[in-house]
Amino acid sequence: MSAAVRGTVTVVTAVHAPSARFLPEAYASLRDQRLPDGWEWRWLIQEDGETDRVRPHVPDDPRVSFRQGRPGGPGVARTMALAHADGPYVKVLDADDRLTPGALARDVAALEADPSLGWATSGVLDLLPDGSTAAFPGDPDEGPLEPGTVLAHWSANDHRAPVHPASLCARRELLLALGGWMALPASEDTGLLLALDAVSRGWFSREPGLLYRKWDGQVTGRPAHTDPAERRARTAVAGARARALAASGWRWPVTRRG
Numbered sequence: 001m002s003a004a005v006r007g008t009v010t011v012v013t014a015v016h017a018p019s020a021r022f023l024p025e026a027y028a029s030l031r032d033q034r035l036p037d038g039w040e041w042r043w044l045i046q047e048d049g050e051t052d053r054v055r056p057h058v059p060d061d062p063r064v065s066f067r068q069g070r071p072g073g074p075g076v077a078r079t080m081a082l083a084h085a086d087g088p089y090v091k092v093l094d095a096d097d098r099l100t101p102g103a104l105a106r107d108v109a110a111l112e113a114d115p116s117l118g119w120a121t122s123g124v125l126d127l128l129p130d131g132s133t134a135a136f137p138g139d140p141d142e143g144p145l146e147p148g149t150v151l152a153h154w155s156a157n158d159h160r161a162p163v164h165p166a167s168l169c170a171r172r173e174l175l176l177a178l179g180g181w182m183a184l185p186a187s188e189d190t191g192l193l194l195a196l197d198a199v200s201r202g203w204f205s206r207e208p209g210l211l212y213r214k215w216d217g218q219v220t221g222r223p224a225h226t227d228p229a230e231r232r233a234r235t236a237v238a239g240a241r242a243r244a245l246a247a248s249g250w251r252w253p254v255t256r257r258g
Contacts (some may be wrong), residue, residue: 006038009104010172013045014077014238017053018217021084022096027059029098033106045120046081048060048074071226075181075188082172082180091169091188096213103209109167110203117144118174118200118252121193122209123242124164126237135208136164142206143160147213147251150197152240154190159235165209168197184240187234200252204242 015023023045030043040063047068049052060068069080072096081116089111096203107120125133140149153162167187174196176233182191195217196202 006210007040007089007108009035009039009041009091009094009108009169010087010231011021011041011043011091011104012078012081012085013043013093013095014048014074014081015045015054016048016071016074017051019095020047020057022213023054023057024059026095027036027064029062029100030093031059032104033099033104034099036108039103039108041091042087044081044084044092046077048072048077048247072105072183073185073188075184075192076154078215079180082175082235085172088172089138090172090175093165094166094212097214098211098213100125100208101231102207102210103167106170106205106207106209108247110173110205111169112202114144114201115253116201117203119168119170119193119196120203120205121163121165121169122167122205124167124210124212125205125208127211127213133211136212138162139206140166140204142204144195145202145204147197147199147201148246151194151239151246155239159231159239160191161190163192163193164210164212165193166212168196170253172213177252179243182238184234184238187231187238191234191238191241194238195245198242198245247257 015220024099043064045058045066049071050068111117123139124136150161177196181188183190
């Protein structure tokens, strides 16, 4: 990092072969971001697998790195990418999604303005196959989300979070302290969101920061994602982890004793 650079936002993307064709669009949305003076972004793309079908879609940009690993799901891929992250903040960007203009700058501004915030999210628009968009229902008011807010809503609303985990930007040290993404076959990002909410304050920006693509091949559209037995197990362990963290009394930021 050059002396003129104040900080880096590390953007982490898990990708598998079917979604690799969307990487150029994700890159275009990232390339067009305008960060505050002294800030830069780096993009860590981690393939969930070791095929020859992803690399051709990876942009040729010194700010972009690409790695592969044995398949374990998107949570495993993101956590493996986290090993190479630096800078204070980690931003999630799924391979088939796109950032909106100003999304990274808004995340940085919120977290830099208030050290008590551990994470930030934003409004999300579904990007439909015909190119139109639809709002994500039930957004909260813009502003801070006190610890336990997400878990309470999730518990009372059929395990649906009030904010979208695909728009997460979190402090890297906090993300590492929580162990990254959960080892689940799905909803690993919701599990992380609940853990963040259990120990720290968050921030929600109402202005949409993400276009969440809906397409036939996405993992969340497959029947296995809504299998009742698996969903019960996923939600049970994600909720239990968040409650255990909240009950532990550990909070971010950590108060260090002299």
